[in-house]
Amino acid sequence: MNNQLALALTFVKPAVPHQPVPADDSFPDSVFVEDLAVVCGDTVLVTRPSALSRRGEVSAILPVLEELKLRIVEMKDETAMLEGGDVLFTGREFFVGLSQRTNQRGAEILADTFKDFAVSTVPGNGSLHLKSFCSMGGPDLLVIGSSEHAQKALRTMQQLTDHHYDKLTVPDDCAANCLFVRPGGKGHALVLRSAEDYPESIKAFEKLKDYTLIPTSMSELNKVNGMLTCCSILVNRKLDV
């Protein structure tokens, strides 16, 4: 009932295939469901994407979330902006990248929703999402790109945290966006960009011990600057279906 279990709760995020969201052609960015909601524990914060065109997506995803029996918190504040792509949950705390699509108020609401965790803000990455150059590659393992702004953000995060995270630096920023899963609750698996996309970065990932690497080609999405995690919302729920 203590540490171990708590860790398990936060980290065992089985790759529940997100439920299919009804296709709707009016939402061009609708594959990027990540931006729409932040799930932690059994609470989900439904975000307010900055682009008006995406607000409608939120209402589309709500029924799915309800089905998962999550406590749903919606952002009501008109001034708040938050996109899930700017929210990095490390298992111990949140980092929120303040970008053109996420503002201070949005981060505040996130902090209000998940009061148990420290929410730290990582300033200014321009138009980029925080998670476009970093992600969690496992418990306490931060995968980070090697570009200047990625490294700067890393330093900020290191400064802001009370915890120690291992870091894995990969040559390509985009490759740093990977998806850590534990199929069946055991073993470490990493869904990452395929070798065709980023041949250098995959070498860095291969240094990880005891990891199952699942390369995924995302050449189509890449055209619209899509990231791997963008297409998923991680939910820690058993699927009753």
Added chain:
Amino acid sequence: MEKCVNGYFFAYFICYLAYFLFFVLLSDASCVFQLATMTSEITEKDKVIQDGSNAEGTVVKDADTSESKASPGTLTETGRSTGTTGRGLSRLLPSWMRRSKHSSKPETVPLTKEQPGSTEDVAEDAVLLKTDGPDDVSAGEKAEKEKCARVDLPGAAPVKSKVEEPPTMGGEGSEQDSKDTEKTASHSSETRIQKRGSWREYKLWGRKTKEKDKEKNEDKEETTEEKPALEAKMDVQEVGKEEKRAQGLDLRKLIDDDLIEIIDDVSDSEEKPGEQERDEDKGIKDQVNPTGEKEASEHAKEETEQPAEKEQAGDATSGQGVEAREPTPAETPKGKQDEGSTAEQKKEGKEKQMPGRVARSVSRRSRHVSCKVALLDGTSFECLLEKNACGQALFDLVCQHVNILEKDYFGLLHKDEAGHKNWLDPAKEVKKQLLNPPWLFSFNVKFYPLDPAQLTENLTRYLLCLQLRDDVTRGRLPCSFVTLALLASYTLQAELGDWSPQEFEGNYATAFRLAPNQTHELEERAMELHRTHRGQKPAEADFHFLENAKKLSMYGVDLHHAKDSEGTDIMLGVCANGLLVYRDRLRINRFAWPKILKISYRRSHFYIKIRPGEFEHVESTIGFKLPSHRAAKRLWKVCVEHHTFFRMVEPEKIPRGRLLSLGSRFRFSGRTQAQTREASARIDRPAPLVRRASARVQPSMAGSTVRTYTAMSSDGGAATASRAFNTARAAQAPAMPTSDGEDDVFLTPPLPRRSGPGEGKATSEDQTDSSKTDSSSSDSESGAEHEPPRVQMRNIEGENIYIRHSKLMLEGLDKTDEDMARRKDSLSQLKRSFMEDTLPPRPNEWDKRLSVGSPGRPSPRISMHGSPLQSPLNFSFREAPEGAGQSGNGEAMTTEALTVTYQAPQADSEDGEPDVLMSAQTITSESVSSTTTTHITKTVKGGFSETRIQKKIVISGDSDTDHDQALVQALHEATVQHPGMAITRVVVHKETDVPASD
């Protein structure tokens, strides 16, 4: 002549400047806390100011300039740059100039202000002089000359007279006014002023009088000036003499405390010139209506401020004097005493003149002040405290009442007038820290342990739980709904016990305050979870509560409102790891302790100097603006304390002994976490009863309940002695002691002695302690010799393994009935303490440490001493068979236990009036095959004191060991060791381990 006068005045000016600079330095320094790991130069600050620039927070330079614009009392920029020259100048000045500098002060002060100024008035004066320019200089000088002429007239009148003098100058609203009207003020007011000037001079220069005497002949013109000063001094001394006699030893202490206070408060007084002025204006207005009483109280008020400030000035200037001239050692303490006596006298005067503060004066007569401390469980504790007592004394009383040993995590909070909470400094007198008579405190957790599991006692954990529950319900510790419900469910479990359908109907959780906004949904959820905690003991529930609470992001974060350089509202959070910066609940920056080189505060600014990191190469200083100077000081103190407690091995020594020391004398005076852990590892007492708010019906204590404390040893001698226990029903069968058992031998003196007032007293406790240790160690050694070498798996031959002491309530007999009653209470607590269950087996921190410390040592075992009273409860030891595979699995064994009790007919401690425990100590010694626990209790019963020695000898071994013989031998040894005592009771408890079948 004019030139001369000008030069004279110039000298004044320079000197004032020097003083002021000095105070600036002092105040500067007073708030600098050097983090232990780095270099420490105050002067370094200057450097930092230049290169300090950082993205976050104020750059110091900005702060400084804005300050100097803002407040009139600021001379900082110039002050710093010329500080050294100023001081150097004073050293270079010819002696007459130096002297004139001294004597100048009293005259010039009344020049600008009617009210007897404090040091900050001096500082202000300096500023005024500076800004007003040469015109005022001559005017002021004129006035001064006038005064000089009148100097001898008044003579040294009793101090009181000046207070009672009718107010003569009305309507001066401001300093300017007072300055202008100065020249036209009536003679009597002049007199008063002059006298005050002399007084001040004495206060400031009391130590210098000898020097002045010598110099008298050099410059006769100025002797007129000096005379009144000396006279005043004589006067004061005379008045002070009686006080001195009365005060006796207190005096010395007072002086010390004063000094500390002074150094700390330099910047305090600098803080709010505006406020002071307002006060003074009010004072002046009050004088207009000649209500003597009010005036008196006003004066009294001022005077209370005066001594401290004057002394501070005296201290500071004497420090300068050190540079100019080394004071002889004999002279210095005398000066100090004088100061002390006058300070004391002033205070006495104040008391007399304060009809409004009845409570205080009443308490003064009784020499005690009543204190009320709100405890964590909602009750309050009241006590009488000696008025001069330090914070520590009160804290100790409270801790004693709460019965807590791991007290270093706690502290006493008191609210000041503005409603801000301050920690009571244990090293300082209580009365110095709060002014208003009702002494109200609250007992709170000061340092939240990062890992509550490492606390030794359940009671400590329970108190921490109470604090956290309060933090949660008051919103200081925000947590999500899920966590709230979980924490609430543990609270329910701890307070109510196991859920059962019969007992708990309806919404029983409503009775508890569980959350800031308690909703029905939350209660439902909490009750739901409560059911899942079935079987958890209260202590376990507390443990889980803490394990969940400690992970919350705001756990143990002490928040302070502040503003950053851009004026944005932020919060500064002090925690175990460092300083956190929040903006609207979002963490925007964090400074870990290792990153911080220095923390300081000046006025309402708080500065941290950051160690250069990987990427920036210069130290940077970041400033924050706090709402007030006090807030800055409070934050600074909290930082110093947290840093010391969590990061240092031992607290920094408080700088002492130097007359002049730059920097605050405030240091964290308590124990650090490292020390407190060490200390709590040594705690060896039965777990104190945790009295829960909702006292549950304790399970009835059957006479034959035997708790078996299992000492388990893990392989390789790594001690995992843990407190596994089985509650076994022991058959009270009349069996003879046979093999493989354990023997309890109780020794009681044959005749109770009359208890004298000084008997069995704490004075000799330590000696008793050590001697007992010796005896018991020799005891076990001899035991080892006598016994034939037994087959044992331990790796070291018979010698003392370790000896632990515990002192329980070592008290004097000169206690009040109330105390006795409390003792009794705690005794029954002890008795019941074993009903409070311990946690499931888990390696004990201290044992781990111990075993690391001496690798070759056989595994230490839990030493359990029995209940101090001979209760039907027997505590027995079970020796688990040693060997591999045993560790951590005590419950797998079934135990056959057999208890035989022999009791001498005359000894009957069970009935009759209850005993009062005076002292108890337990000594444990261990040898190869036996463990001897000697428990000595002194009790008072019906006017007789009784010393009871309880020996527990645990003999362990294989079944082929002859336990009968061992028992006989042990009994023999015991009687030999304690001649004059009779054995009244022998309990033989035999236990055989039967490996579980299958």
